[in-house]
Amino acid sequence: MRSTRRDRRQLLGMAYATPLAVIVGVFFLVPLALVMWMSLHDWPLLGEPTINLPANYTRIADNSLFVDAVWFTLTYTIIVTVVLFTAAFGLALLVQRHRPGVGLFRTAFFLPGAVGFATASLLFYGLLSRDLGPLNPILSALGIINKPVSWVSGSPNLALASSIGLVVWRFAGFNMLILLTGLQAIPEDVYEAATVDGAGRWQQFIRITVPLLRPTIALVLILMLTGSLLAFDQFYILTNGGPDNSTTSVVMVIVREAFTRFDLGSAAAVSVVVLATLIMFNVLQLQVLRRGDRPEDR
Amino acid sequence: MVWGGSGCGKSKEAKPSGNPDDGTKITMWTRAATETQSKLLVDAYNASHKNKVELTPIPTDNYAQKIATAAGGKSLPDLFAADVIFAPNYTSKHLFLDITARIDALPFKDSLAPAHIKLGTYQGKKYAVPHTLDLSVIFWNKDLYTKAGLDPEKGPTTLKELAEHAKKIQALGGDIAGTTEAGNCGGCGVFTLWPSVWAAGGDVMNAEGTQGTLDTPQVKAVMSIWRQLYADGIAEPGSKDEQGPTWVGRFQSGKVGVAPMPSTTLAMMEGAGLKVGVIPIPGPDGGQSTFVGGDVLGISATSEHADAAWDFLAWSLSEAAQVEVLAKHKDLIARTDLAENKYSAADPRVVTTLKVIAQGRTPFALNFNQTFNDPQGPWLATLRGALFGPDLDKALADGNAKVTASLSQK
Amino acid sequence: MSAVTRSPGGRTGYYTTMTALAILFLFPLVWAGWASVKPTPGSGQQSGYGFGNFVALAHYGHGLPTYFLNSAVVAVMTVIGTLVVSVPAGYAFARFRFPGRDLLFLATLAILMVPYPTLLIPLYVLLGWLGLQNSLVGLALVLMMFQLPFAAFIMRNSFEAVPRELDEAAMLDGCSSFQVLTRILLHAVRPGIVTVALFAFLASWSDFVVPLILISSPDKSPLPVAVVNMQQRVFGSIDYAVLEAGVVVLALPCVLLFLILQRGYVRGFMSGSLRG
Numbered sequence: 001m002r003s004t005r006r007d008r009r010q011l012l013g014m015a016y017a018t019p020l021a022v023i024v025g026v027f028f029l030v031p032l033a034l035v036m037w038m039s040l041h042d043w044p045l046l047g048e049p050t051i052n053l054p055a056n057y058t059r060i061a062d063n064s065l066f067v068d069a070v071w072f073t074l075t076y077t078i079i080v081t082v083v084l085f086t087a088a089f090g091l092a093l094l095v096q097r098h099r100p101g102v103g104l105f106r107t108a109f110f111l112p113g114a115v116g117f118a119t120a121s122l123l124f125y126g127l128l129s130r131d132l133g134p135l136n137p138i139l140s141a142l143g144i145i146n147k148p149v150s151w152v153s154g155s156p157n158l159a160l161a162s163s164i165g166l167v168v169w170r171f172a173g174f175n176m177l178i179l180l181t182g183l184q185a186i187p188e189d190v191y192e193a194a195t196v197d198g199a200g201r202w203q204q205f206i207r208i209t210v211p212l213l214r215p216t217i218a219l220v221l222i223l224m225l226t227g228s229l230l231a232f233d234q235f236y237i238l239t240n241g242g243p244d245n246s247t248t249s250v251v252m253v254i255v256r257e258a259f260t261r262f263d264l265g266s267a268a269a270v271s272v273v274v275l276a277t278l279i280m281f282n283v284l285q286l287q288v289l290r291r292g293d294r295p296e297d298r
Numbered sequence: 299m300v301w302g303g304s305g306c307g308k309s310k311e312a313k314p315s316g317n318p319d320d321g322t323k324i325t326m327w328t329r330a331a332t333e334t335q336s337k338l339l340v341d342a343y344n345a346s347h348k349n350k351v352e353l354t355p356i357p358t359d360n361y362a363q364k365i366a367t368a369a370g371g372k373s374l375p376d377l378f379a380a381d382v383i384f385a386p387n388y389t390s391k392h393l394f395l396d397i398t399a400r401i402d403a404l405p406f407k408d409s410l411a412p413a414h415i416k417l418g419t420y421q422g423k424k425y426a427v428p429h430t431l432d433l434s435v436i437f438w439n440k441d442l443y444t445k446a447g448l449d450p451e452k453g454p455t456t457l458k459e460l461a462e463h464a465k466k467i468q469a470l471g472g473d474i475a476g477t478t479e480a481g482n483c484g485g486c487g488v489f490t491l492w493p494s495v496w497a498a499g500g501d502v503m504n505a506e507g508t509q510g511t512l513d514t515p516q517v518k519a520v521m522s523i524w525r526q527l528y529a530d531g532i533a534e535p536g537s538k539d540e541q542g543p544t545w546v547g548r549f550q551s552g553k554v555g556v557a558p559m560p561s562t563t564l565a566m567m568e569g570a571g572l573k574v575g576v577i578p579i580p581g582p583d584g585g586q587s588t589f590v591g592g593d594v595l596g597i598s599a600t601s602e603h604a605d606a607a608w609d610f611l612a613w614s615l616s617e618a619a620q621v622e623v624l625a626k627h628k629d630l631i632a633r634t635d636l637a638e639n640k641y642s643a644a645d646p647r648v649v650t651t652l653k654v655i656a657q658g659r660t661p662f663a664l665n666f667n668q669t670f671n672d673p674q675g676p677w678l679a680t681l682r683g684a685l686f687g688p689d690l691d692k693a694l695a696d697g698n699a700k701v702t703a704s705l706s707q708k
Numbered sequence: 709m710s711a712v713t714r715s716p717g718g719r720t721g722y723y724t725t726m727t728a729l730a731i732l733f734l735f736p737l738v739w740a741g742w743a744s745v746k747p748t749p750g751s752g753q754q755s756g757y758g759f760g761n762f763v764a765l766a767h768y769g770h771g772l773p774t775y776f777l778n779s780a781v782v783a784v785m786t787v788i789g790t791l792v793v794s795v796p797a798g799y800a801f802a803r804f805r806f807p808g809r810d811l812l813f814l815a816t817l818a819i820l821m822v823p824y825p826t827l828l829i830p831l832y833v834l835l836g837w838l839g840l841q842n843s844l845v846g847l848a849l850v851l852m853m854f855q856l857p858f859a860a861f862i863m864r865n866s867f868e869a870v871p872r873e874l875d876e877a878a879m880l881d882g883c884s885s886f887q888v889l890t891r892i893l894l895h896a897v898r899p900g901i902v903t904v905a906l907f908a909f910l911a912s913w914s915d916f917v918v919p920l921i922l923i924s925s926p927d928k929s930p931l932p933v934a935v936v937n938m939q940q941r942v943f944g945s946i947d948y949a950v951l952e953a954g955v956v957v958l959a960l961p962c963v964l965l966f967l968i969l970q971r972g973y974v975r976g977f978m979s980g981s982l983r984g
Contacts, residue, residue, distance in 0.1 A: 260362065
């Protein structure tokens with residue numbers, strides 16, 4: 001009796017998950033398999049591919065541009081995740097209170113998300129332009145700088161800061177919203193009970209808010225970390241990977257292999273390596289963040 | 299592994315008729331940067347022929363990506379334009395159809411811009427014809443010249459003279475700059491600096507495009523002049539980090555005295571209210587040259603409408619198209635035998651530009667893009683090292699080694 | 709929610725901070741709006757303030773209405789598709805155990821871990837096999853796929869946050885699993901659904917690279933591709949006036965949509981459906 005019910009539940013579960021399985025299978029796994037297949041070949045644009053395993057993979061280590069890009073991407077990921085998470089979480093905490101006008105503030109923070117990332121990058125390029133953008137005149141007028149600064153390519157640090165500024169502007173609101181959804185799901189009563197028990201605001205934050213927010217924090221961190229490791233548009237458009245290749249990311253190297261050198265096999269190989277790394281990394285991350293948190297299946 | 303079998307879902311070519319103008323639909327891709335000229339030709343062709351060309355402009359920065367994807371999916375359009383310096387890359391990858399016989403049958407085949415034909419030739423076979431032309435020339439701002447006490451009708455005839463003119467203009471003060479360059483843009487540097495090297499009798503690489511010759515006296519002479527301009531603040535300091543998007547806009551703002559610019563931007567500059575003088579790019583002590591850029595057009599190797607596509611190609615090079623469409627619109631034409639036509643004679647600057655095509659070059663290299671245009675390539679690093687780095691000789695020597703390695707990479 | 713400081717000093721401090729932050733976030737967009745109407749030499753708006761650049765945008769190629777409509781159609785299809793796929797999937801992940809569940813979830817998340825330029829060529833080929841090349845439907849399916857990691861994760865979290873007592877009470881009343889979903893749970897996970905729909909819309913409305921690669925006919929191009937085409941001039945130089953106009957046109961529907969949905973959001977939270 002019990003096993004029939006369990007089987008029925010299993011079938012039902014599979015039925016509900018089928019549309020997802022179909023789309024993921026057809027539109028993701030099939031192309032992915034193709035990419036893996038391509039990584040084993042010398043793949044010309046037109047004409048027949050020839051197997052060249054393991055050349056595409058062994059040449060990766062010799063690609064100095066790639067090696068430097070890995071270091072840069074890792075550094076960038078750590079910095080931007082810390083900054084972006086702090087900003088998004090801070091904003092979420094600020095806008096969760098039901099004060100008059102908070103809806104307007106929420107909209108203001110989220111609005112940059114209404115612009116596509118490629119367009120946002122171009123927008124920032126104009127905004128930060130040393131001679132044609134408004135930033136330098138405004139900062140001079142305020143007395144913060146005394147001569148024009150080249151924000152986007154004056155130095156590696158400036159280029160990095162500009163990219164981080166763009167990303168925070170564009171994505172803080174987006175992540176704020178996700179965190180807000182999670183924050184709003186925590187019932188008032190829990191806080192009220194804690195206040196009655198004498199817990200202060202900070203204690204409530206650490207003992208109630210953060211633990212209950214874990215699944216949401218997990219999602220946000222996965223999105224941020226993975227997104228940063230795969231960062232492309234902001235460097236491609238805003239800094240061009242410069243100055244002097246100081247902001248060249250891993251995906252930029254992949255795109256260069258594919259669409260500048262037209263070496264599709266090599267691009268595919270690097271992509272496979274990146275994917276494998278990210279999968280391992282995210283499996284670890286998911287286990288750490290979700291540990292002891294899954295509601296028991298009854 | 300074979301994928302995307304050709305012919306699946308596509309209409310077969312119309313039965314071969316004697317007349318290639320039989321109402322076929324021809325697909326053509328062009329770069330957004332040259333859309334205007336392509337569209338003029340396409341519209342004129344469609345109005346006077348049964349065939350119809352469907353033109354799709356593609357964002358310039360993503361053009362290579364689109365071509366690569368379409369090639370990978372074996373569904374290139376019938377015709378596609380290509381930046382002329384990338385043509386060797388495309389022809390060596392067999393993306394274009396061999397049209398040697400068709401080109402050689404044209405009565406005016408010897409008057410087609412030689413630089414473009416050369417770049418469209420691979421291993422003795424011809425694959426592409428000139429489509430649009432863009433040359434690098436020196437623009438000077440006549441009003442600023444007058445203000446600085448220079449003769450507004452006389453542009454610089456040597457690079458050293460350019461430096462002197464720029465210095466006088468810089469002295470006007472305010473936010474006026476003597477000259478400008480795009481200090482963080484490899485492709486711009488190629489376009490504006492190499493002609494000075496050619497004018498001085500030198501070159502940046504060998505004829506086959508497999509070895510760099512950047513550590514030669516002519517290159518050094520040109521670089522040191524520009525290096526000095528930056529060191530003295532005569533070249534706009536902000537342009538040191540210019541990646542390209544706002545490079546032309548700097549001159550257009552009216553705040554720059556004299557600088558190398560693309561010839562096709564002349565109309566835009568005048569539209570902004572500037573009075574512009576045009577002169578070919580000189581070498582350090584004289585001579586003249588230009589970078590003959592622009593686009594070539596070819597039939598894709600997988601096209602099923604080659605005859606109809608050729609009909610458009612051939613027509614685009616005819617007098618009707620070159621003179622009555624392009625020249626009338628004040629665009630440069632690809633045929634040297636039509637250089638002096640009723641429209642070009644109207645503006646002496648156009649005549650100047652057309653005449654210098656004969657002294658201009660389009661450098662040939664299979665790996666041009668990844669070496670010279672790509673921001674991650676070795677040329678940009680060499681350029682920046684030479685202009686802004688501590689040691690000019692070392693920058694050129696080291697850079698040349700890396701450039702050679704990239705040019706000869708398989 | 710944490711206890712709120714109601715002192716006047718705290719309140720002024722709050723509003724000052726918030727206003728300063730709001731200005732910081734809004735400034736680039738405001739600048740874009742201003743730059744799209746100010747006089748710029750060589751643009752559609754040569755002298756004086758006005759909408760010349762917008763006029764130029766409207767007349768480009770096949771006309772603004774065509775591109776706008778293409779974008780709208782693709783966005784709507786993507787949103788509907790994403791919801792139809794991710795809501796039941798979230799339900800399945802949260803409430804059911806079945807073989808391959810975790811593997812499917814990981815496979816879905818893996819979509820985030822592949823650099824999207826890598827998938828573009830195989831996707832292009834795949835759409836050709838399915839007869840969906842150069843079609844808005846094909847484009848919507850691909851854009852939907854890219855939304856699924858985020859959507860599935862949000863829906864799973866949303867369903868998991870609903871106490872199981874609700875399910876069990878309904879099932880005791882004789883509801884089937886489908887009825888539990890439609891009658892009870894859908895309302896409880898409404899904020900999640902709204903979030904997923906909103907983000908799916910925004911992503912598909914403003915995406916540039918995927919439609920660029922998958923659509924070849926100019927009359928089927930969505931708005932972002934047309935706008936970028938308009939901007940790009942000789943030697944990589946950008947027509948900034950048109951860019952700003954394009955930004956305004958692209959952002960406006962998203963702004964309106966968000967403002968409208970905002971009210972539903974707040975109400976959803978305040979209705980207390982999530983209180984234990």
